[in-house]
Amino acid sequence: MKNNPLLHNLFLWADRHARGHRNPAPFTRANPSGGSGDRGGGLSRFTQAIGWLLCGGKSALHAIASLPHRLFPHRQPFPASTSPTVLMSLSPPVSKRNYFRFFSLTLVSAVLMFAIAGCNPGSGGLGGRADLVIGSKNFTEQVILGELVAQHIENQTDLTVDRRLNLGGTFICHTAVISGDIDTYVEYTGTSLSAILERKPISNPQKVYNIVKEAYEEQFDLTITEPLGFENTYAIIIRGEDAEIYNLETISDTVEYTPEWQGGFSYEFIEREDGFPGLAETYNLEFAENPQVMDMGLMYRALVENKVDMVAGGSTDGLIQTLGLVVLEDDKNYFPPYDATPVIREATLQKYPQLREVYAQLGGVISEEEMRRMNYQVDGEFRRVSNVVREFLATKDFPPIDSAKDFSPIDSAKDFSPIDSDS
Structure with a gap:
């Protein structure tokens, strides 16, 4: 431009x-x-x-x-x-x-x-639509993951990629991939289970993955690939000084103080099955007033400026430690697993079967610490997303894709993580 x-x-x-x-x-x-x-x-x-x-x-x-x-x-x-x-x-x-x-x-x-x-030749203008359109939700980690998927596809194939990152929340991205406005984006298994499928939360990561994978294939003609290797669960966060003064370590520890506190949560968290309503019921949380509804990006600033006293962020957010905030332990195991997992249209995989191996290479490639570090490099060090992703991918040794290979469908029965419970 x-x-x-x-x-x-x-x-x-x-x-x-x-x-x-x-x-x-x-x-x-x-x-x-x-x-x-x-x-x-x-x-x-x-x-x-x-x-x-x-x-x-x-x-x-x-x-x-x-x-x-x-x-x-x-x-x-x-x-x-x-x-x-x-x-x-x-x-x-x-x-x-x-x-x-x-x-x-x-x-x-x-x-x-x-x-x-x-x-833009890759955006469907005079130069024609790109081979793939990759979307993302509207927060830092999602923009990073969208760029990471885009660069990996460009590095491993001859396909052209159009980036439509920072689109919006869960429902906007889900609608876009179903309608074909985008071909793929990264979702979280717990979000798919509770927000999209409207199922009750389950604590078993493998069960959640299997349920989501099967339902997405049957209902939406979407394929859930292997998880990227890290989980970004909801994190209930307070100021570090409050945690120290009141000796707070778990969500249960805050029950006697929340009647004098102000909560701040995103609209999606307020409305979701696995969000505030269930959290308040599970822990018997009561606030002085109804929680403030705000954009996810506003919450940390509001917390630091004492405008709210408790927020729900993401466990991999890079600013938590930088701002001296504290993540409270979910001592009642309320939140389901949120493994970051790419979602792609089945029609796109049929058209470009080499993408099956490309996505398989991304399985388990990002640890929680690596994701937190990339988030901080963007949020805390003000670095460009494309540079952060490029440096990360350079540390991984991906073999070239064999274009002559007969690519088989991704194995949906493959275990990706240890099963911690039978619930």
């Missing part, structure tokens, strides 16, 4: 205008707050809306209807399943000036969407 000065300047003007003069600086996880995860973070909610628009199809319709909430949020995001009509009717009241901003930015969004598609 920088090769086109007019388009580049238009994009920068729109982003600056979306943030407004009162907050000219980009809002990033590394500030620390969360966001896209690439160097410089998510430029603004305008930029995130552009990412939604580039998803195309039904996702684009939902993105356009969601723009009032993206640009003028009132701390109450809505899932992808919410109809565009409902979203528009629920838009918060804004001034005439903000209406002008909204409609002007919507117009700019449409212009940029088609301009970018026309300038």
